Amino acid sequence: MDDHSFVPYILGSAQFAPAISSAADIPAEGSLAESPDPADVTKATVVQRLRKKNMYFGAIGFIYDVKKGPFWEHSPMLYDISGVRAGWAKINKASYSLLSYLYKACTNQRVCYRG
Amino acid sequence: MTFVLQLNASMFPRSVGDDRSMPPKTLAWELGSPDVVFSNPIIQLRQLLSSLNGIIDEVPPDKGPRRFGNISFRKWFQTVEGRMSDLLAQHLPSGVLSFSTATESPAKNELEAYLLGSFGSPQRLDYGTGHELSFLAFVGSIWKLGGFEATASGSEERAIVLGVIEPYVKRVVPHVDWWWFRY
Numbered sequence: 291m292d293d294h295s296f297v298p299y300i301l302g303s304a305q306f307a308p309a310i311s312s313a314a315d316i317p318a319e320g321s322l323a324e325s326p327d328p329a330d331v332t333k334a335t336v337v338q339r340l341r342k343k344n345m346y347f348g349a350i351g352f353i354y355d356v357k358k359g360p361f362w363e364h365s366p367m368l369y370d371i372s373g374v375r376a377g378w379a380k381i382n383k384a385s386y387s388l389l390s391y392l393y394k395a396c397t398n399q400r401v402c403y404r405g
Numbered sequence: 406m407t408f409v410l411q412l413n414a415s416m417f418p419r420s421v422g423d424d425r426s427m428p429p430k431t432l433a434w435e436l437g438s439p440d441v442v443f444s445n446p447i448i449q450l451r452q453l454l455s456s457l458n459g460i461i462d463e464v465p466p467d468k469g470p471r472r473f474g475n476i477s478f479r480k481w482f483q484t485v486e487g488r489m490s491d492l493l494a495q496h497l498p499s500g501v502l503s504f505s506t507a508t509e510s511p512a513k514n515e516l517e518a519y520l521l522g523s524f525g526s527p528q529r530l531d532y533g534t535g536h537e538l539s540f541l542a543f544v545g546s547i548w549k550l551g552g553f554e555a556t557a558s559g560s561e562e563r564a565i566v567l568g569v570i571e572p573y574v575k576r577v578v579p580h581v582d583w584w585w586f587r588y
Contacts, residue, residue, distance in 0.1 A: 297537055298574050300409070301566055304416035309431045311421075313414035313558060322418050322433060343435040345566075348575065386413060392534050393406055 295349055296392070299368075300385045302346025306378035321377035328381060331372045332361050408545035412570070415562035434563055436571060444554045444561060446498065447568040450544070453496040454572050457524075460484050482527040489517050501552040512550060519543035523573070540573055 306325035308317050330336040331350045341351030353365060362369040374381055415434075422429035434441060443451070464481040485492075493502060493516060502513040522539035525532035544565060547553065553561050 295537060295574065296534060297409075297541065297570060300413055301416050301570065304413050305418070305434060307417050309418035309420040309429075309433075311419070313411075313417075316414060316417065322431070343437070345436065345571065345574070348436070348571075382413070386409070389409065389534075390406055393538060396535050396538055 296385060296389045298345040298349035300382060300389060302344050302349065303378045303382035303385060305344050306346070307382050308377070308379055317379045318383055319376040319380045321379065325378060328374055328378065329372045331368065408548055409541060411559075411562045412566050415559035416566055419559075434567065436567060438567065441560075441564050441567050443564050443568045444556075446547070446553050447561075447564050449496040450547075450569045451572060453492055454569070454576070456492055456496075457485060458576055460488070478525070478530060479527045482521075482524065485524070486521060489521060493517060493520070497547065498552050501547055501550045504550050512546065516543060516546055519546060541570075544569055 306322050308320040308322055310316060326336060326340060326347075330340075331347070334354060337347050337351050337354055340347035342348070350368070353368075357364045371381055371384070374384075418431050418433040420429045420431055432440065460481060464477060464484055490513075493513060497516070502511065502516065504512040519539050519542045523536055523543060525536050548565070553565065555561070
């Protein structure tokens with residue numbers, strides 16, 4: 291999200307959100323039982339383990355592949371999000387809202403620029 | 406954005422089983438999950454993405470200094486642009502491509518533009534949110550035009566995520582990023 295991708299964060303956080311019985315029940319907070327702590331994005335070993343199964347960690351894994359230096363420095367937005375305590379559903383809701391906002395901004399101009 | 410909302414909802418784990426039985430079972434959707442089946446439209450899109458990746462082998466990135474982006478991306482882009490019409494005709498249902506209303510040109514033109522817009526800018530040599538949205542618009546348009554299978558709530562959308570969106574994110578985007586070597 292600090293650079294250019296949103297979709298893996300939205301869909302990946304959904305993968306770890308609480309289970310629902312129908313699409314009408316989407317919760318605003320909470321996490322799937324036994325899902326990782328969002329703060330685990332700062333742990334390289336956890337990221338390597340989870341990136342093959344989860345899109346959020348897959349995107350973080352790519353960042354680890356291409357960026358050097360402390361996580362908080364090259365990815366401040368993602369670092370902030372890793373501190374969220376209300377669960378993956380909350381991260382999901384926030385990511386989706388951000389994308390909605392960007393979508394509106396994009397469709398109001400003819401061309402969408404980076405960011 | 407309705408399309409993204411549907412994709413999002415499909416990725417939430419599902420609780421199955423009624424309240425009177427033992428604790429309901431939870432189904433989660435991991436990448437590579439054997440519980441998610443790819444329909445033919447999805448398989449076709451996967452092959453389309455594979456073809457686009459294959460063009461990278463034909464037009465490999467330059468090995469020179471890449472501080473300002475890689476000029477060979479423009480060559481790749483031009484190659485893709487030239488083949489786009491055939492690629493779409495090969496991998497998308499003809500009913501979707503030829504769909505049009507009285508006042509608009511066929512959907513094919515719009516789909517081509519969306520897909521071409523998914524890989525970054527050959528002028529600015531960058532990639533941003535707009536490009537990702539363009540890919541979502543590509544897949545979302547096919548979805549709106551009935552190009553995917555109609556299934557029980559969420560299962561086709563889930564397969565779209567794991568079968569189409571994921572390869573785009575995982576393979577196309579890193580390739581494109583590698584060209585620009587922004588890091």
